[in-house]
Amino acid sequence: xxxxxxxxxxxxxxxxxxxxxxxxxxxxxxxxxxxxxxxxxxxxxxxxxxxxxxxxxxxxxxxxxxxxxxxxxxxxxxxxxxxxxxxxxxxxxxxxxxxxxxxxxxxxxxxxxxxxxxxxxxxxxxxxxxxxxxxxxxxxxxxxxxxxxxxxxxxxxxxxxxxxxxxxxxxxxxxxxxxxxxxxxxxxxxxxxxxxxxxxxxxxxxxxxxxxxxxxxxxxxxxxxxxxxxxxxxxxxxxxxxxxxxxxxxxxxxxxxxxxxxxxxxxxxxxxxxxxxxxxxxxxxxxxxxxx
Amino acid sequence: xxxxxxxxxxxxxxxxxxxxxxxxxxxxxxxxxxxxxxxxxxxxxxxxxxxxxxxxxxxxxxxxxxxxxxxxxxxxxxxxxxxxxxxxxxxxxxxxxxxxxxxxxxxxxxxxxxxxxxxxxxxxxxxxxxxxxxxxxxxxxxxxxxxxxxxxxxxxxxxxxxxxxxxxxxxxxxxxxxxxxxxxxxxxxxxxxxxxxxxxxxxxxxxxxxxxxxxxxxxxxxxxxxxxxxxxxxxxxxxxxxxxxxxxxxxxxxxxxxxxxxxxxxxxxxxxxxxxxxxxxxxxxxxxxxxxxxxxxxxxxxxxxxxxxxxxxxxxxxxxxxxxxxxxxxxxxxxxxxxxxxxxxxxxxxxxxxxxxxxxxxxxxxxxxxxxxxxxxxxxxxxxxxxx
Numbered sequence: 001x002x003x004x005x006x007x008x009x010x011x012x013x014x015x016x017x018x019x020x021x022x023x024x025x026x027x028x029x030x031x032x033x034x035x036x037x038x039x040x041x042x043x044x045x046x047x048x049x050x051x052x053x054x055x056x057x058x059x060x061x062x063x064x065x066x067x068x069x070x071x072x073x074x075x076x077x078x079x080x081x082x083x084x085x086x087x088x089x090x091x092x093x094x095x096x097x098x099x100x101x102x103x104x105x106x107x108x109x110x111x112x113x114x115x116x117x118x119x120x121x122x123x124x125x126x127x128x129x130x131x132x133x134x135x136x137x138x139x140x141x142x143x144x145x146x147x148x149x150x151x152x153x154x155x156x157x158x159x160x161x162x163x164x165x166x167x168x169x170x171x172x173x174x175x176x177x178x179x180x181x182x183x184x185x186x187x188x189x190x191x192x193x194x195x196x197x198x199x200x201x202x203x204x205x206x207x208x209x210x211x212x213x214x215x216x217x218x219x220x221x222x223x224x225x226x227x228x229x230x231x232x233x234x235x236x237x238x239x240x241x242x243x244x245x246x247x248x249x250x251x252x253x254x255x256x257x258x259x260x261x262x263x264x265x266x267x268x269x270x271x272x273x274x275x276x277x278x279x280x281x282x283x284x285x286x287x288x289x290x291x292x
Numbered sequence: 293x294x295x296x297x298x299x300x301x302x303x304x305x306x307x308x309x310x311x312x313x314x315x316x317x318x319x320x321x322x323x324x325x326x327x328x329x330x331x332x333x334x335x336x337x338x339x340x341x342x343x344x345x346x347x348x349x350x351x352x353x354x355x356x357x358x359x360x361x362x363x364x365x366x367x368x369x370x371x372x373x374x375x376x377x378x379x380x381x382x383x384x385x386x387x388x389x390x391x392x393x394x395x396x397x398x399x400x401x402x403x404x405x406x407x408x409x410x411x412x413x414x415x416x417x418x419x420x421x422x423x424x425x426x427x428x429x430x431x432x433x434x435x436x437x438x439x440x441x442x443x444x445x446x447x448x449x450x451x452x453x454x455x456x457x458x459x460x461x462x463x464x465x466x467x468x469x470x471x472x473x474x475x476x477x478x479x480x481x482x483x484x485x486x487x488x489x490x491x492x493x494x495x496x497x498x499x500x501x502x503x504x505x506x507x508x509x510x511x512x513x514x515x516x517x518x519x520x521x522x523x524x525x526x527x528x529x530x531x532x533x534x535x536x537x538x539x540x541x542x543x544x545x546x547x548x549x550x551x552x553x554x555x556x557x558x559x560x561x562x563x564x565x566x567x568x569x570x571x572x573x574x575x576x577x578x579x580x581x582x583x584x585x586x587x588x589x590x591x592x593x594x595x596x597x598x599x600x601x602x603x604x605x606x607x608x609x610x611x612x613x614x615x616x617x618x619x620x621x622x623x624x625x626x627x628x629x630x631x632x633x634x635x636x637x638x639x640x641x642x643x644x645x646x647x648x649x650x651x652x653x654x655x656x657x658x659x660x661x662x663x664x665x666x667x668x669x670x671x672x673x674x675x676x677x678x679x680x
Contacts, residue, residue: 028475035472036489039548043492045515046504058513061522104319111316115309127320130328132661136609136630137654140637140647141334142327147345164323195312224497226612227630231638242499246616249503256507267500274495278488281495285553286560 050074050260057256073261081248083265086241089233090223091269093158093240098218100163102211108165109173110199114185124174130167143231157232158240162222169214172288176210177203213284216277223270241266339648344641356648362444363429366421370413370436379436382414389414418442429453448649451620451627452656454539455608458628461543461550462603466596468547469554474588476555477562487559491552498549502616505545506532509617532618535625542614542626546607554599561595562588593672601664608657629653 044064049057050073051066077083111117112124146157180203188198204211229240236244245266252258274281339356343349371380371388378390384402386409394411402409415438418428427446430453432439443449472490476483493501508516509531521527531541569587578586611630614620620627633653637646 025478025480028478028480032472032475032480032486036486039489039493039551041515041519042501042504042508042548045508049507060513060518062513062515062518104323108317108320111313115313115316116306117310117313120313123317123321127324130324132658133328133332134605134609134654134657136633137335137650138328138331139633140643140650141331141338143637144334144338144345144643145331161323161327163319164327165320167324170320195309195316199316220495224499226499226615227634230615231634242497242612245497245499245503246612249506249616256510256513259503260507263500263503267496270496271492274488274492279484282487282491282556285491286556 046260046263049256050264052257054255054257073257074265076258077261077265081244081262082236082239083241083244083248083262085237086239086244087265087269089155089238090240090242093155093229094219094222097159097162097222098215100159101166101169101218102214104163104165105169105214106173106177106204106207106210107199109170110177110203112170112174113177114198114203115195127167127170139227139231146232152232153234153238155233155238158225158228162218166218168288169218172214173207173210176207180206209287212280213287216281216284217288219273220270220281335647336651338644339651341644343643345643346641349644352644356645359444359645360448360648360652362423362426363449364423364426364442366440366442368415368421368438368440370438371416380414381411383409383411387414447624447627448629448632450624451629451632454624454626455610455628457539458543458546458610459604459607461546462600462607464543465547465550466554466599466603469551469599470558470592470596472551473555473558473562474584477559487556490555493549494552498612499616501545501549502613505548506617509541532626533622535622538618538622538626542617545613545617546610550603554603557595557599558592561592565591590673594674597664597668597672601661604660604664605657608653608660 048062048064048066051069051071052063053066053068053070053072056063056066112120142157142161143152146152149156151157184202184206185198188202193201223240224242225240226242226246229243230246233239233243239247245262248259248262252262338349340352340354341349342352342355372378373380373388373390376390378392380387381389381391381394381397383389383394383397384404386397389397389411397409398411400409401407413433413436415433418440419426422428422440422442423444426442426444429441429443429446429449431441441449476486480486508514511517511528511530511533514531516531517527517529520529529537532538565588569591570583573583573587609630610628611634614626614628615631615634618626620631629649630653633646633649636642636649
């Protein structure tokens with residue numbers, strides 16, 4: 001009798017464990033999907049408001065599905081504000097700074113990783129220190145400098161500093177190039193290639209994942225920049241979409257449908273990029289986070 | 293002679309390599325000198341001047357720094373009548389109610405609210421006890437004693453307090469992110485979709501999400517109060533328009549926006565935890581909690597450290613979100629240090645003073661970061677250290 005029970009025990013225990021695991025899994029699904037829904041509510045709310053007539057937004061309880069469903073606010077945004085121009089400006093700034101940043105940072109990262117030269121260690125340490133220094137400390141003298149150059153209200157102040165590379169991109173590039181095998185440049189050196197040729201034709205073709213990561217992260221970062229564009233870009237013709245949207249809050253006070261249509265337009269390009277490159281962006285962020 | 297040649301060319305090779313390398317790092321170094329080191333030192337120099345950009349800069353000595361650090365704590369006991377020595381109370385708007393008349397007053401109704409008078413110990417007016425031109429940063433009242441923290445630039449210190457207060461969102465968000473990452477780190481269907489959804493708020497422009505949340509927090513027609521009401525919870529929150537709730541409200545949005553990033557980094561780190569560690573723990577009979585406590589948490593400690601440090605550096609420089617959503621209000625309740633620097637520098641053109649404030653913030657961030665690194669030695673566990 002007791003022996004029969006004992007042989008049964010493992011089976012019930014296993015069944016218990018399986019049931020427990022199933023329960024845990026079910027709870028995980030419920031919890032995660034609920035949280036995902038909560039995270040998305042702001043977007044549903046934005047979309048819903050942006051398609052409602054002005055009176056509809058003050059109806060209680062709120063309607064999630066707008067009835068009537070109108071596009072007027074998007075037309076208003078398109079015709080009465082410069083938001084479309086802002087999209088072009090943001091794209092231009094994000095693209096040019098990112099491309100420039102990649103060129104200069106990978107070049108320097110290559111030198112720090114694969115070349116020998118005096119003062120290499122201290123120089124790299126000094127450059128890395130900039131990562132620790134909060135950008136805010138340099139804000140005011142930089143403003144004065146650009147003022148002296150008569151560059152306020154031009155693109156220069158928001159583009160030029162990034163063109164000369166960022167410590168983050170430099171750090172990531174050096175890490176990446178240090179990890180590549182030594183044979184790569186040896187063969188090229190025997191063939192008498194110059195250092196720039198080695199960088200350009202041997203290392204850069206290997207660096208696709210690095211370049212892609214830097215591109216995605218740089219682009220998103222630049223697109224979201226707020227303080228510098230706010231300070232430097234004064235006329236609507238050159239403002240970024242983010243700064244313009246912030247200005248709209250003062251013009252369209254309480255006109256929430258128009259503001260939500262504006263927010264939608266401001267985030268749409270990034271949303272599209274994210275949906276298309278989602279997997280890749282997520283991997284880039286995780287990759288850079290682990291390195292950092 | 294023949295032997296010398298390769299040596300010579302080797303020396304020139306070394307020199308050529310160094311020249312090329314310096315050429316390669318030239319742009320980055322120039323950027324560092326022009327846009328970081330130079331401005332940093334200039335900023336320090338500026339902090340000793342008074343300059344509105346319109347007239348020439350004037351040397352101001354330590355005036356700016358003196359103003360910033362003009363801080364004092366004033367202790368005041370409950371006010372007494374000078375003649376009779378009786379303790380004084382304040383009933384509604386009426387100051388200087390002597391203790392002997394207190395019972396009378398408590399019987400009467402306030403002419404403003406129509407409710408019985410609310411009487412409490414009276415204290416001298418702030419400006420009577422604080423040094424000249426000082427404002428109140430904060431006050432504590434305990435057992436008939438009041439302590440006032442006053443400062444010449446009280447707005448700056450309030451902003452610093454707000455900024456530090458709102459940093460609490462970092463560990464809270466990280467705890468939530470870790471929980472989500474652990475749950476998500478199973479073989480689940482729809483895992484990539486969920487991961488993308490959680491991460492989405494983090495990639496979108498902060499200006500756009502701030503405008504959306506401005507509308508969510510709207511006390512009358514916003515969706516937040518409506519949702520709370522439909523769940524039977526109190527639905528009369530004033531969120532961004534009340535001094536007591538504005539900071540938590542901004543923190544809620546901050547957590548929403550950072551959650552995905554923190555989760556992603558945790559998730560990547562979780563996938564790197566060696567499976568043998570868990571197997572060993574199971575063999576030792578460790579339950580879910582003990583596996584978390586003794587395997588997951590120590591393995592993730594470098595990640596926790598990274599998120600904490602970057603989150604704090606980022607949080608100290610918070611600007612766009614409060615600028616768009618509250619402009620620092622109501623009162624000064626959501627003003628951050630960077631908003632203060634921005635206002636002094638670019639609205640009031642006090643370049644010297646704003647530079648001093650910026651340096652103060654820079655030094656605070658640096659000190660906190662260094663302290664974090666020091667503390668990290670006690671709790672951060674790096675796997676490779678075992679082998680050393």
